Amino acid sequence: MSEKASNKDDKVVSAERAYSKRRxxxxxxxxxxxxxxxxxxxxxxxxxxxxxPLIAPYDPYQMDIPQxxxxxxxxxxxxxxxxxxxxxxxVLYGGRVALKIAAIGVSIAFSVGLLLGMIAGYGPRWLDxxxxxxxxxxxxxPTIVMALAAVALTGPSMELVMIIVIVxxxxxxxxxxxxxxxxxxxxxxxxxxxxxxxxxxxxLLRHVMPNVIGPLLILAAMDVPVVITIxxxxxxxxxxxxxxxxxxxxxxxxxxxVIRDTPWPVIAGGIPLVLTTLGxxxxxxxxxxxxxxxxxxxx
Amino acid sequence: xxxxxxxxxxxALVIVSVAILLLFSLLHxxxxxxxxxxxxxxxxxxxxxxxxxxxHLNDPLVIQFFIxxxxxxxxxxxxxxxxxRSVARIVGEQLPYTLVLAVVGLGWAxxxxxxxxxxxxxxxxxxxxxITGVISxxxxxxxxxxxxxxxxxxxxxHLNWMPVIGAGEPDDLLDQIHHLILPAFAIGLGWVGYLARxxxxxxxxxxxxxxxxxxxxxGLPQRMVIYRYALKVAILPTITLxxxxxxxxxxxxxxxxxxxxxPGVGKLIYDMVMSRNFPVIQGAVLITTAMYVFITLIADLIxxxxxxxxxxxxx
Numbered sequence: 001m002s003e004k005a006s007n008k009d010d011k012v013v014s015a016e017r018a019y020s021k022r023r024x025x026x027x028x029x030x031x032x033x034x035x036x037x038x039x040x041x042x043x044x045x046x047x048x049x050x051x052x053p054l055i056a057p058y059d060p061y062q063m064d065i066p067q068x069x070x071x072x073x074x075x076x077x078x079x080x081x082x083x084x085x086x087x088x089x090x091v092l093y094g095g096r097v098a099l100k101i102a103a104i105g106v107s108i109a110f111s112v113g114l115l116l117g118m119i120a121g122y123g124p125r126w127l128d129x130x131x132x133x134x135x136x137x138x139x140x141x142p143t144i145v146m147a148l149a150a151v152a153l154t155g156p157s158m159e160l161v162m163i164i165v166i167v168x169x170x171x172x173x174x175x176x177x178x179x180x181x182x183x184x185x186x187x188x189x190x191x192x193x194x195x196x197x198x199x200x201x202x203x204l205l206r207h208v209m210p211n212v213i214g215p216l217l218i219l220a221a222m223d224v225p226v227v228i229t230i231x232x233x234x235x236x237x238x239x240x241x242x243x244x245x246x247x248x249x250x251x252x253x254x255x256x257x258v259i260r261d262t263p264w265p266v267i268a269g270g271i272p273l274v275l276t277t278l279g280x281x282x283x284x285x286x287x288x289x290x291x292x293x294x295x296x297x298x299x
Numbered sequence: 300x301x302x303x304x305x306x307x308x309x310x311a312l313v314i315v316s317v318a319i320l321l322l323f324s325l326l327h328x329x330x331x332x333x334x335x336x337x338x339x340x341x342x343x344x345x346x347x348x349x350x351x352x353x354x355h356l357n358d359p360l361v362i363q364f365f366i367x368x369x370x371x372x373x374x375x376x377x378x379x380x381x382x383x384r385s386v387a388r389i390v391g392e393q394l395p396y397t398l399v400l401a402v403v404g405l406g407w408a409x410x411x412x413x414x415x416x417x418x419x420x421x422x423x424x425x426x427x428x429x430i431t432g433v434i435s436x437x438x439x440x441x442x443x444x445x446x447x448x449x450x451x452x453x454x455x456x457h458l459n460w461m462p463v464i465g466a467g468e469p470d471d472l473l474d475q476i477h478h479l480i481l482p483a484f485a486i487g488l489g490w491v492g493y494l495a496r497x498x499x500x501x502x503x504x505x506x507x508x509x510x511x512x513x514x515x516x517x518g519l520p521q522r523m524v525i526y527r528y529a530l531k532v533a534i535l536p537t538i539t540l541x542x543x544x545x546x547x548x549x550x551x552x553x554x555x556x557x558x559x560x561x562p563g564v565g566k567l568i569y570d571m572v573m574s575r576n577f578p579v580i581q582g583a584v585l586i587t588t589a590m591y592v593f594i595t596l597i598a599d600l601i602x603x604x605x606x607x608x609x610x611x612x613x614x
Contacts, residue, residue, distance in 0.1 A: 133313065140314045142550030142591045145568060149322070149584045152572040229442045233554065236444060237569065256448060256558070263452050270445045277440040 028290045035286025041279025045272075049095035056089035060246045069262045079264035081254055087268045090246040095272060097247040098228045101158070105165040105227045110220050112166070113173020118204050118212065120174065121181025128178070135171035143168050144233070151239040161240045165227045172223065173216055180212035214291060222284035225277035232273055248273050303603050311596040318588040322581045323367050376582035386582035390564060394586070397563040400555065401548040403483040408490035409541060413534070415491070416498025420533075421525060423503065431499070435492035444554035447485040451558060454481055464560035482555040490544050497540055502533040535606050542598020546591035 029035050048055060058076075064084035071079045078088040120131040147164045154160055184190060185208075193203050228248075234240030235249020236256070243250045248269050255265025358366070370377065376386040419428035441449075455461045461481045468474045505511060506529055514524045553565030560566075564583055571579045 133310070136310060137314050137317055140310075140592055140595065141318070142546060142587055144553050145550045145565075145584050145587050146321075148553070148568050148572050149580055152575060152577070152580050225440075233442065233444050237554075237557065239572070252445070252448060259448075259452060260456060263457070266448050266452060270441075270449065273445060274441050277442070278436070281436070281440060 025290050029286055032286045032289060034282045035289075038279050038282025038284075038286060041275055042283050045095065045276050045279060046099065048092055049099040052089075052092040052096055056086075056092045058086035058089045060085060060089040060093040061244060062086075069258060071262065071264055078268040079262065081251070081265050082258050082261075087251065087265055090251055091248070091268055091272055093246040094248040094251055094269070097158075097241055097245065098231060098272075098276065101162060101165060101231045102224045102227045105162055106169065106220050106223050109166045109169035109223070110173055110216060113170045114177045114209070114213065114216055116170070117174040117177025117179075118181050118208055121178040122185060122200065122204055122208065131174065132178070135174050138167060139171045143230075147230075147234060148239065151234070156234075156239045156242055158241050161231050161234055164234075165230055168230070169223050169227065172219060176216055176219055177212050180215060181208055184208065184211050218284055218287050218291070221280050221287060224280045228273065228276055300603060304600055307596060307599055307603075311592045314592050315589050318585060318592075319368055319371055320364075322585055323364055371585060376585065377578045379576065379579050386579050389579060390567065390583045390586050393562055393564045393567045393583075396561060397549060397552050397556070397565060400479065400482055400486065400552050400561070400563060401545060403479055404485075404487035404552075404555075405490060405541065405545050405548050406487075407483065408487035408494060408544075412491040412494030413498050413537065416495040417502060417525070417530060419495070420499045420502030420506065428499075431495050435496045438488050438492035439496075441489070443486050443489055443551055444558065446488050447482065447555050447558040450481050450485045478559075478561070482552075482559045482561060485558075486548055486551060486555045490548075493540065493544070494537060498533060498537055501536050502529060505529045505533045508532075532606075535602055538602050538605075539598050542595045542601075545598075546594050549591055549594075550587060 062085060064080065066084065067076070067080050068082055068084040069080060070076060070084075073079070076086050076088065078086075078091065081087055081090070116131055120128045143164070150160060150164060190203060190207055193207055198206075231240055231247065232249035232252065235242075235247050236252045238253055240249055241247040243254065251269035252266055255262075255269055259266055374387055376390070378384065379386055379389060382389075415431045415434075419425070419431040422428060462478050465478055506525075511524060511529055514528050515521075550565070552563055553569060555561070556563040556566040557569055564587055568580060568583045568587075571577075571583065
């Protein structure tokens with residue numbers, strides 16, 4: 001057999017191996033009940049947020065004072081709030097706010113954290129120490145309290161919530177990216193690239209990044225509920241997304257004010273928060289079990 | 300150990316300094332006149348003049364910062380411009396309420412979470428282990444402010460078992476305890492799950508170690524092996540978590556205090572944010588941050604002191 005042909009065979013074999021590995025991972029994931037439940041909840045979250053205008057039975061801002069504070073009825077399956085707005089429709093639209101903040105917040109924190117983490121891991125020692133100090137300092141702050149102070153300055157807004165969420169989430173991604181970069185930094189293929197004269201930027205983007213990005217994706221899944229909870233919490237205090245915008249936090253806020261008259265708004269506003277948290281936590285844990293057996297919790 | 304302790308303490312000092320710097324910038328970084336921001340639109344010219352003088356606002360910024368810093372380090376956090384009372388005293392009055400809430404909240408979580416984790420690690424896959432697993436995930440998934448709202452709804456409004464708001468009569472200890480139960484339950488609930496999970500995982504890891512197997516093969520009773528040898532090592536990560544947890548509760552008490560209308564530092568900061576009373580916000584945030592940093596520092600030092608492996612890995 002010529003050398004060329006054997007090379008080709010090798011390629012076929014390795015492609016087959018990669019394929020079977022992937023199939024094995026998918027099988028492993030779907031044999032994990034928690035993971036499947038998580039995936040379903042996460043899909044539900046995305047679908048209900050994206051298609052809210054199609055699913056919602058009412059306009060979330062349409063008031064109907066005579067029908068105010070009603071419990072669940074056939075017309076309003078989650079009841080109505082103090083202005084007679086349909087709570088179910090508001091919850092669906094609230095999911096859009098949660099999705100927006102989670103998607104933008106987590107992806108920016110992910111990118112910045114990944115970049116800073118790789119620089120810390122690959123760059124000179126002093127830069128590493130500085131970045132680690134910055135990460136640790138951010139993590140050592142009581143976040144809610146600092147968020148309150150920030151709101152006191154600028155007034156509540158969705159942009160501020162976004163900034164708070166990003167600042168809080170960056171250190172987690174940065175630390176993880178740094179650890180993984182350190183672990184592969186002195187592998188032969190990196191040393192080879194370096195000795196061939198590849199600039200650091202190429203090495204980081206082409207060779208380091210694909211190897212450190214996996215665990216960060218799992219962390220991203222687990223960070224989504226954290227971000228959503230911060231948004232809901234601040235909005236509940238009246239310091240995040242402001243009424244009349246429907247967000248899970250504002251629904252809880254308005255529901256809290258009428259809690260003695262009707263329990264339904266605080267029940268309906270809280271359930272999606274719990275389900276989304278459960279969904280992303282289950283999904284993240286299942287993904288970790290499948291892709292990162294080293295981190296796997298004892299079973 | 301000393302090297303580590305110094306390094307860790309240094310980090311804590313850096314964090315507190317950053318916090319002081321941030322809080323100082325609070326009044327100066329934002330656009331606008333710091334006086335009108337601090338005093339609000341209601342201030343009269345006399346108040347403004349007095350305030351400028353008192354806060355050294357006519358001095359250069361660097362000097363102002365050092366005055367602020369040295370005052371903060373000596374415990375002088377300034378004066379609330381409206382009531383003319385010392386900020387340190389205002390915060391000091393609210394602090395005990397928050398501390399009691401955080402201690403009781405974390406306390407019941409520790410007392411329940413650690414034994415649960417232990418028992419489920421001793422008999423993995425038993426019924427108790429499964430129930431604990433479900434409870435852990437369930438409690439972690441409900442954010443603490445939601446637990447507070449739902450607990451208020453169920454136990455105070457619907458069942459009417461607990462008082463709805465306040466901290467109870469100042470002289471009546473029983474009444475105070477009665478008012479403490481729901482908020483403490485609400486902020487501790489999530490930590491039961493966290494602690495149980497962590498203790499279980501770390502116990503299972505330790506139970507597989509050689510020295511535990513050796514202790515067993517010497518015929519030591521199971522109870523002794525578990526509680527004298529395994530738990531002693533398995534508890535270490537928990538101490539770190541309890542330190543972090545206490546700091547979190549201190550800050551997270553904001554929600555419980557607002558929802559149950561209890562006095563406390565969290566409620567104080569919230570009210571001051573609403574009325575834009577900056578000197579008090581500065582002081583209260585600084586004290587909370589410093590306590591949080593101090594508690595996590597103590598937890599880390601305790602772990603390094605108990606566990607030689609941590610010490611060595613850090614050197």
